[in-house]
Amino acid sequence: MRGALVTGASRGIGRATAIALSACGERVAVHYGSRREKAEQTLAALHGDGHVVVGGDLSRPATAQRVVEEAEAGLGGIDVLVNNAGIAPGPGTEHAVDEVDYATWQQRVARMLDVDLRAPANLSYLVARSLIARGAEGVIVNVGSRGAFRGEPTAPAYAAAKAGLHALGQSLAVALAPHGIAVASVAPGFVATERQRDKLAGDAGEDLRAQSPFGRVGTAEEVADAILYLTSPAAQWASGTILDLNGASHLRS
Template sequence: MGDLSGRTALVTGASRGIGRAIAERLAADGARVAVHYGGNEAAAKETVAAIGEERAFAVRADLSTPDAVDTLFARLDEEFDGLDILVNNAAIATSSDFENTTSEEFERIFTVNVQAPFFITQRALSRLRDGGRIVNISSGVTRIAMPEIITYSMTKGALDTFSRTLAQQLGPRGITVNTVAPGIIDTDVNASWLRGNPEAEAAAAARAALGRVGRPEDVADVVAFIASDDARWITADWIDVTGGSDL
């Protein structure tokens, strides 16, 4: 474990799945964590309870709404006097194929997956201490073509570009900006087609060189490393956490 004692962290979309695992790991390493959630208050409370109220608190903000950033930072400023780690994890994780995507769906996904992390990061910069960490959670779909979720893939491609460009801008402050790109992970988002379906699980596992479906902890451990002092000389990187999928 890295030593994040005395550090503060904001993890968006942290009530379930990958975000929860990240929040729990950062807290285990010593950080105090703001557990952002969009609507599932019960899940957010479970995450805070699992971590412990001395290390975590929940903050609600619907990232699809215009006042989301104001709402988020009003609560953060009540608890933190500065920020050390920002993990932009929250995202709408599915989309229609090209022929069936509507303008409403396109706008909604880009609002949550691209606009929200852009303006959350913009607002965070005045609070982020020099030497801080920004970690953006992208996806292996920016490397692997998946036409069935083309809009989602496009949003993650935008996030990749955002990370690399921001790394250049923030380098003089010693702030690193990196992208972590998971593959197929066993979370609630994928539960409907993955869990309890041996054929689907076997097919998903077969795509990975390491021969299994990923777990949230597989991603969280990489994020924890990037957030630690051990990763001080890594920035503008795109880290593949797909288990070697579709090589």
């Protein structure tokens, strides 16, 4: 039985991933940013026991360290890290260059890079160093985005952060393989999570579903299933991969 830290597990892809990992017998640390009650709902949905809840703003390096330490103490060690927490494009985070003023641009770009790139970089470092000190094998899976490849014109920092996250994962895959630590990423397209419900139900919903030739968007469970595979010991040889999960809505060479 391994210990798994899933960031941003209070809802959406993080919650689905935590549930999937627990169904396979893993002990899970459910991380939340600010909504503990949502994390407690995830905790209640997990299979088995030995799970814990940890919280805090991961963009703060000291908080990231505390979260890892609390998760390690609660689980008896972290063998699996899923870097899922992030800020997605939306009304309060978008920063189209031809629409926002310079102060807004700076604030939103800095915040998105801090949460979507610097935080998972710090967590990956902390978990990897702990695994190395223990002499244990492990796995890190990053939740990236198709936006890293196709661009995000209204939220360019999101695309930049996710592209950086993919590159970080590939660099760490090479660096950590001698220690028996695998690192991979998934790159989902649009996913029908709780925070996207209104958008899917509104005028944009039809266009979003039409992006895929399947005529629908993805589900959190589909992404979780892919993460579950990449966290399995059988997937070590997939280290370094970036797995597209977008229903053929964006093809890259």
